[in-house]
Amino acid sequence: MASVKVAVRVRPFNQREKDMNAKLIVQMDGKKTRLLTVKNSKEQNDGSREKYKDFTFDHSYWSFDHGDSHYASQEQVFSDLGVDVIDSAFEGYNACVFAYGQTGSGKTFTMMGSPECQGLIPRICRQLFSRMAAGKESGSSYRTEVSYLEIYNERVKDLLSGDSGHSLRVREHPKLGPYVQDLSRHLVSDYDDIQECMQRGNQQRTTASTQMNDVSSRSHAIFTLTFVRAGYTRHNNLPSETLSKVHLVDLAGSERADATGATGQRLVEGAHINKSLVTLGSVISALADSSQQADNRTPKGKKNVFIPYRDSVLTWLLKDSLGGNSKTIMIAAISPADCNYGETLSTLRYANRAKNIINKPTINEDPNVKLIRELRDEIDKLRAQIAHNTNPVEAEAGVLATLQRKEAQEKVLTEKWTEKWRETQQILQEQKALGLRKSGLGVVLDSDMPHLVGIDDNLLSTGVTLYHLKEGETVIGSAELEPTPDIVLSGAGVLPLHCRVVLREGVATLLPAPGAHCWLNTVLLDAPAKLSQGECTTRLHTTHPSSPHLTYV
Numbered sequence: 001m002a003s004v005k006v007a008v009r010v011r012p013f014n015q016r017e018k019d020m021n022a023k024l025i026v027q028m029d030g031k032k033t034r035l036l037t038v039k040n041s042k043e044q045n046d047g048s049r050e051k052y053k054d055f056t057f058d059h060s061y062w063s064f065d066h067g068d069s070h071y072a073s074q075e076q077v078f079s080d081l082g083v084d085v086i087d088s089a090f091e092g093y094n095a096c097v098f099a100y101g102q103t104g105s106g107k108t109f110t111m112m113g114s115p116e117c118q119g120l121i122p123r124i125c126r127q128l129f130s131r132m133a134a135g136k137e138s139g140s141s142y143r144t145e146v147s148y149l150e151i152y153n154e155r156v157k158d159l160l161s162g163d164s165g166h167s168l169r170v171r172e173h174p175k176l177g178p179y180v181q182d183l184s185r186h187l188v189s190d191y192d193d194i195q196e197c198m199q200r201g202n203q204q205r206t207t208a209s210t211q212m213n214d215v216s217s218r219s220h221a222i223f224t225l226t227f228v229r230a231g232y233t234r235h236n237n238l239p240s241e242t243l244s245k246v247h248l249v250d251l252a253g254s255e256r257a258d259a260t261g262a263t264g265q266r267l268v269e270g271a272h273i274n275k276s277l278v279t280l281g282s283v284i285s286a287l288a289d290s291s292q293q294a295d296n297r298t299p300k301g302k303k304n305v306f307i308p309y310r311d312s313v314l315t316w317l318l319k320d321s322l323g324g325n326s327k328t329i330m331i332a333a334i335s336p337a338d339c340n341y342g343e344t345l346s347t348l349r350y351a352n353r354a355k356n357i358i359n360k361p362t363i364n365e366d367p368n369v370k371l372i373r374e375l376r377d378e379i380d381k382l383r384a385q386i387a388h389n390t391n392p393v394e395a396e397a398g399v400l401a402t403l404q405r406k407e408a409q410e411k412v413l414t415e416k417w418t419e420k421w422r423e424t425q426q427i428l429q430e431q432k433a434l435g436l437r438k439s440g441l442g443v444v445l446d447s448d449m450p451h452l453v454g455i456d457d458n459l460l461s462t463g464v465t466l467y468h469l470k471e472g473e474t475v476i477g478s479a480e481l482e483p484t485p486d487i488v489l490s491g492a493g494v495l496p497l498h499c500r501v502v503l504r505e506g507v508a509t510l511l512p513a514p515g516a517h518c519w520l521n522t523v524l525l526d527a528p529a530k531l532s533q534g535e536c537t538t539r540l541h542t543t544h545p546s547s548p549h550l551t552y553v
């Protein structure tokens with residue numbers, strides 16, 4: 001059980017607030033946030049004499065004035081909140097961070113930041129990879145995938161697929177919960193890969209200028225890391241494999257139409273944005289109520305509170321993060337100005353409720369690994385029993401037989417797991433060595449290593465094959481050659497041994513076999529020829545132009 005962690009952050013005055021001579025109405029001291037009541041606000045008109053309202057959160061971040069010694073920097077927010085997220089991922093827990101607040105209050109600044117002043121998402125990603133590099137040294141291995149979506153007007157759009165117009169369906173798996181059907185997932189092997197995904201997704205995101213913010217996010221964006229960590233435990237050398245999903249969420253601003261000056265399309269967007277946020281509010285309230293009921297539970301008073309997750313796409317997708325299997329952090333972003341009193345009070349009340357949500361995070365352990373661990377426990381107990389046994393010999397024989405059976409099971413399962421993980425790592429390494437990366441609808445080859453790109457001899461085929469050239473000799477020929485050549489070509493005129501490519505210190509040379517028709521661009525070769533990267537086509541065709549050809553890249 002873990003409560004949702006809640007932090008509040010106040011930003012500096014923006015130009016509009018400065019122009020209005022806005023008054024500062026937020027104060028912070030340690031974990032406390034104080035909001036000074038504004039004259040003529042609804043509260044005062046209701047006859048309340050309160051001069052301020054106090055709230056206590058896990059963190060209150062004072063980012064009002066850069067010059068102030070208490071100024072909470074991006075680095076501080078990361079070290080308080082981001083490091084927890086990384087720890088959770090490495091331990092195998094799901095995690096979620098979402099930023100909530102009125103438009104222009106600093107959500108995107110806190111979550112994404114700018115290139116000079118990076119926010120939580122890039123910092124978490126960078127640190128995740130440095131921790132992985134350190135873990136690899138001690139024998140662990142990892143697999144990380146990224147997806148990035150936005151919810152705009154209650155429709156889900158994949159920000160990384162390149163197909164921007166298409167909206168995707170949200171479905172619910174009986175065990176794994178809600179998911180987006182056909183959402184693209186991108187394998188990333190270092191921070192540069194992930195940064196490329198972030199930048200591409202951010203460019204696709206729907207933003208517009210409103211009176212409150214020049215670049216206002218008009219959609220809710222969910223950046224998700226799926227992280228698998230595997231290795232052997234140090235103390236007893238058991239397989240260990242965990243999976244963690246990390247949702248990093250930048251919500252669109254909560255807003256009143258009159259404050260933002262919204263009309264037309266902006267007004268329609270606002271209605272949809274608010275629908276999700278109102279539902280988020282109802283979900284938070286319902287969860288907070290249900291947690292409080294659980295606290296003062298009496299057998300009679302026990303009541304099942306209905307949580308309206310499915311009333312909006314946002315809450316449906318974040319179901320696990322809100323009241324489920326996740327360690328969740330909410331960051332409430334607020335304006336410091338008196339003109340935003342109403343919105344700020346509502347954000348702080350929202351955040352105050354969220355503190356009461358109790359989640360149930362559990363380590364997501366691979367089921368086979370769990371079985372192996374349980375078997376090992378049983379084996380240890382049986383061994384201890386044998387060691388201390390004073391029972392008759394027959395009973396001991398029975399225990400011994402059980403022990404042997406369990407040991408055999410453990411051995412088979414461990415071998416299977418090791419083989420599966422070794423294969424996964426091999427595939428990852430091959431992909432990395434090839435340097436293949438998805439870019440929009442295309443696939444980009446980033447590798448520094450020399451390759452041949454083979455085009456099938458069948459004109460109707462779309463088959464393209466990449467052959468990684470190894471240092472030394474690569475044999476090219478037909479399947480008739482014994483042993484099978486490194487690169488097998490089929491098609492008219494391909495000899496069993498057609499040619500060889502010798503790679504030495506980055507220089508590739510093509511050596512045609514006697515009698516083979518090897519063309520280098522338009523020249524039929526009769527002697528070894530050096531291949532130049534980029535410009536050169538090693539055409540192995542003989543009589544027909546559609547016969548197979550290899551391009552050196």
Ligand SMILES: Nc1ncnc2c1ncn2[C@@H]1O[C@H](COP(=O)(O)OP(=O)(O)OP(=O)(O)O)[C@@H](O)[C@H]1O
Nearest residue numbers: 011063103104105106107108109213216217252253
């Ligand atoms: N802590 C901060 N320190 C300095 N500048 C900030 C801070 N927070 C926000 N800002 C600035 O305030 C402006 C609005 O912030 P931002 O775009 O993050 O708001 P938002 O809540 O994401 O708005 P929207 O909901 O409209 O997308 C930006 O110019 C941003 O650089």
